[in-house]
Amino acid sequence: MSRSAEFSRKTKETDVSVYIELDRVKEISINTGIPFLDHMLENFAKHSKLTLNINAMGDLEVDEHHTVEDVAIALGKALAEALGDRKGVRRFGSSIVPMDDAVAICGVDISGRGYFNFDGKTGDVKGIKGENFEHFFDTLCRNSGINVYLNVKGKNSHHIMEAAFKAFAVAFRDARVVEGEDIPSTKEYMD
Ligand SMILES: [Mn+2]
Numbered sequence: 139m140s141r142s143a144e145f146s147r148k149t150k151e152t153d154v155s156v157y158i159e160l161d162r163v164k165e166i167s168i169n170t171g172i173p174f175l176d177h178m179l180e181n182f183a184k185h186s187k188l189t190l191n192i193n194a195m196g197d198l199e200v201d202e203h204h205t206v207e208d209v210a211i212a213l214g215k216a217l218a219e220a221l222g223d224r225k226g227v228r229r230f231g232s233s234i235v236p237m238d239d240a241v242a243i244c245g246v247d248i249s250g251r252g253y254f255n256f257d258g259k260t261g262d263v264k265g266i267k268g269e270n271f272e273h274f275f276d277t278l279c280r281n282s283g284i285n286v287y288l289n290v291k292g293k294n295s296h297h298i299m300e301a302a303f304k305a306f307a308v309a310f311r312d313a314r315v316v317e318g319e320d321i322p323s324t325k326e327y328m329d
Pocket of ligand 1: 296
């Protein structure tokens with residue numbers, strides 16, 4: 139059985155729906171209205187070996203902020219639900235992913251506690267300001283109960299961000315694997 143979740147969230151600013159499966163690669167379909175964010179989330183799903191469908195309609199006429207934030211909220215909630223009680227999960231994962239001039243170092247702890255720890259500098263790309271990438275990861279962490287450390291450096295903003303999403307994908311791919319029955323915590327509880 140594949141761990142899965144469906145999550146929808148509609149506000150006056152955005153309408154987002156997410157479907158995710160953690161243990162089966164079926165389909166990746168991402169439509170957020172922001173092509174660069176689609177590109178990043180496709181990379182996340184591809185390199186994390188997930189089934190991921192995301193549809194978002196946001197108030198892009200204002201700017202991209204609400205859409206980026208609300209996609210992160212919905213994806214985070216879906217991840218939390220799909221991970222469930224996190225019993226038997228490997229819990230930790232880490233990666234170093236280069237992309238030409240850029241490199242990203244990522245550590246993931248599926249601890250139940252959401253915290254984003256960021257080092258480095260991001261830049262603007264088409265459709266998204268650099269600051270909104272940090273906001274995306276921070277929002278994703280807080281809503282999923284996943285602790286992420288991410289360190290990026292490089293010259294080209296597209297490469298830096300793509301390396302970051304791939305590094306997160308590879309670290310998460312390992313961390314979410316179920317390999318036993320135990321709750322992987324000395325306190326026998328994940329939070
Ligand atoms: Mn690219």
